[in-house]
Structure formats: C-alpha cells, structure tokens
Amino acid sequence: MSDTDRPVAIITGAGRGIGRATAIELADEGYRVCLAARTREELEATRAATGLAPPDSLIVLVDLAQAQAPSNLLETTLDLYGRVDVLVNNAGWAPPRRSLVKTSEADQDRMLAVNLRAPIALTRLAAARMLQQGGGAIINIASTAGLRSPALEAVYAAAKAGLIAFSRACFNELRGSGVKVSVVIPGLVDTALIPPNKHLDRTRMLAPQAVARAVTRIIKAPAEICPVELVLEPSRNPERAR
Template sequence: MTKEFAGRSALVTGGGSGIGRASALALAAEGALVTVAGRTAETLQETVRLIEAHGGSARYVVADITNESQVEMAVRAAADGIGRLDLALNNAGYDGEYQLTTEYSTEMLDHMIALNVRGVFLSMKYELRHMVAQGAGAIVNMSSGAGLVGVPGFSGYTATKAAEIAMTKSSALEAAPHGIRINAVCPGLVDTPMIAALGGRQRKSLADAHPLGRIARADEIADAVVWLCSDKASFVTGIALPVDGGYSVP
C-alpha cells in the first residue's frame, strides 16, 4: 500500500509527548522521515524509539523554540535528512494555570507569549524559508479551541492561541503564491496523563463541557494534522479547524 508521505520529511516541535508524539507517529506511519524537536532529550528519544518500533524513520534534535538560533538549527536539521522540508507541525507550547485576570501572573503570561507566539512565529519563519525555496510545503500550527472562544481563568492562554490563528491566516496568504499551505488545528480538551490523574467527578465535568460528551484522544488530533498535511487537503489553507467535540460551537 502506498504511503501518503513516502519520500517526504517532516518536523514536529514539542514531539516528546501528547499530541506532538501522536502526530509524529502518525506522520511516520505514512512514510515521512520525522524529526522531533523539543527541550528534553529523553522524551524525544522515546518518540523516536516508538516510531522505529513501528517500522518508521525518525530523528530528534534538542531545541528551545523561544531561541531563534536553536529554531533555525532544528529546521535545518529536519531539512538535511533528504535535502528538503515538506511538512511541519508547530506543536510546542504552554497552557499555564487557571488564574483570574486580576491575579494573572505576569511571569506566566510572558512565558506563554514566548512559547505560543514567539515560538510559533520563529518556527514558521525558518520553515517557510526552506519551503519557499523549493516551491511547496504544508505547515500546521497547533492552536486550541480556547483560541476561538472565551475561557474564564485563561485569558493569557486564549490570547496567545488566538494570536496563533491570526499568524496562521496572515502567513497562509503570504505563502499561497509559493504553493505552500498553512493551517491551524484547534483541539478541545485532550486525554493526557494530567487529565487522567483527575478525580472522576472533575474529569466528568470536563468531558460534559464537550457536546460529544467525552475528551479527545491524542491520535484523533493527530488524524487532523495528517489530513491537513496531505494532498487530500490540497485546496485548504488559512483555516482554524476545530477538533473539539463541539466545544466551540456558538
């Protein structure tokens, strides 16, 4: 069976866990040579091990996406695999903690802006340089359903995720004449070890906030990433795709 991304290379930031790891596995399963980037070598190595155990090809690079020179290095490393960069998922980010606006930590907000805004901006800056030169490519930015609606206690997070959507739309318009598509995925709550550790009542309350009545699996978000990167979405660019069980429906 032909694999969708055979002969293509992909970069996944924040690829050491959660949605990033699930997406790296899904892209590799479709034949891509995947480079996972992040700050923790051990988790990145585990992602590479899992991909290779399933017959895929992967590498890792330790990089902090708030550091411009490290972002440039990570993108170059991903492109060096086959001499081009075809796909990118900018997934690394920070969601912070519940705090009312009047009590919101300035340090937490600054860290959130550094990762969610500056980090995504820098990633696209260097990914696009490679893709424009080759005249093709697809980028997915991992935003959030919180970027589409208001969420009490997370004003900083919603602001940065809305900023990611705005950057996606603007950059998509710039990139379209070069044959490059840029889209965002906006998940609802996703089942993670942190969510799994919550008490049954609290977990049920979070699930009930989604009209479909449950929390997403990371692989369900990864499926959306794969579709947006694929030729099946060849006429899709500049969108913010909710994958949130109806959470953001007005």
C-alpha cells in the same frame, strides 16, 4: 522511494500527547521525522514508537521559549536532511488555570514565547525553505481557548488567538505558492496538559490520535484542498454538570 527521497517533517512538542501521536502518524505515512522538545527520554520513547531509527528520525532538544531555538531547530534539520516538507507547530504550554493578576511575568512570557513567538519564527523560516523547494505544509495547533477567551486562561487564549490570526494571514499570503498553511483548533484533548479535574470526564475528551489523524489528512490532501482552519470539538461534552 529511497530513504533520502522521503519527505521530512518537523514536529515540535513531539515527546508526548498530540505531538507524539502526530509523529507516529507521519512516520507511518512515509515521512522522516524531526522530533523536538526539551525532554530527551520522552522524545526517545516517541522515536521508538515511530519505528524510525536514526538517521530517519532526528531528536532535537530545544526550549522553544528561547529566542534562538527556532533557527537552531531549522538549521539542525536542514544540516541533516537538506530539506523540510512539513512543519507541525504543536509545542504548547500553559500553567494551571489562574487569574491574570496572579500570573507571573515569567509564566506570561513563556506562554507567549512557546505558543506564539516560536511558531511564528518557525513558520517564517520553514516557509522560506519550502518556497525554494516548490511546496510544503505548515500546520499550527491552536486551541478553542483562542476562539472562546475563557476566564483564567487570558494569556494562553491571547497567544492561541494570535496563532489563529497568524495562520489565516499566512494562508492568504502563501495561497497558490504550493505551501499549505492550516490551523487546527482542538477542544479538550486527553493529554498531560490537562491536569486531573473532577469536573472533567476524560473519557469524553478527544484522543490525541484523533487530532493527529486530522493533521495528517490535511497534509496528505491534494494541494488544492487546504482547510484554512479546522475546529475539532469532542463529540460529547467532557464538562460535568456542577
């Protein structure tokens, strides 16, 4: 396959954690990768880890809390590659756990924008392009917070529950079209999103690479295999008895 025939994957939040691991996996699988987040140094480190030099890797600096960011990201990708085959809506954000009444409006809006509005907009735009191309895959990274609704995570849980509902609806709407939509729902993953906490045993959390492998398997599976949702819990409970 020549370089220009290689499929293209957009990975949001590719600078660290699950996004970086997913970018590395997809590069290993032969994808050209578009790496999106806000921090250039982290994206450069991810690019180096993929072994893909420009133009087989593209860095796009975006703040997905901004309303125009999804369309800018898609346009930038299409300007360079002229196609998008995979979208991994992975970027996510939450402040340290705190009660709803102590959550600022700015944090509330950022959580909803990054975890829900941006993935919806990116899915809407990318799906249109994938339908024209005749196929593709969209993987949304939610969280078990969206299933369990834990205290002190109300807005984050609402955003992730919304992303799960949105993904299921997109699966229903796009089934049979050649565009896969799947939502991956991890429990605790050992990344910078989870601050140090003496009540958590990090060695029992999922590794970001485990989530990345699951994402890649869904993408690589034959068209007729598309888990609508995949819940990934660590096999051992990271929560220490109090």
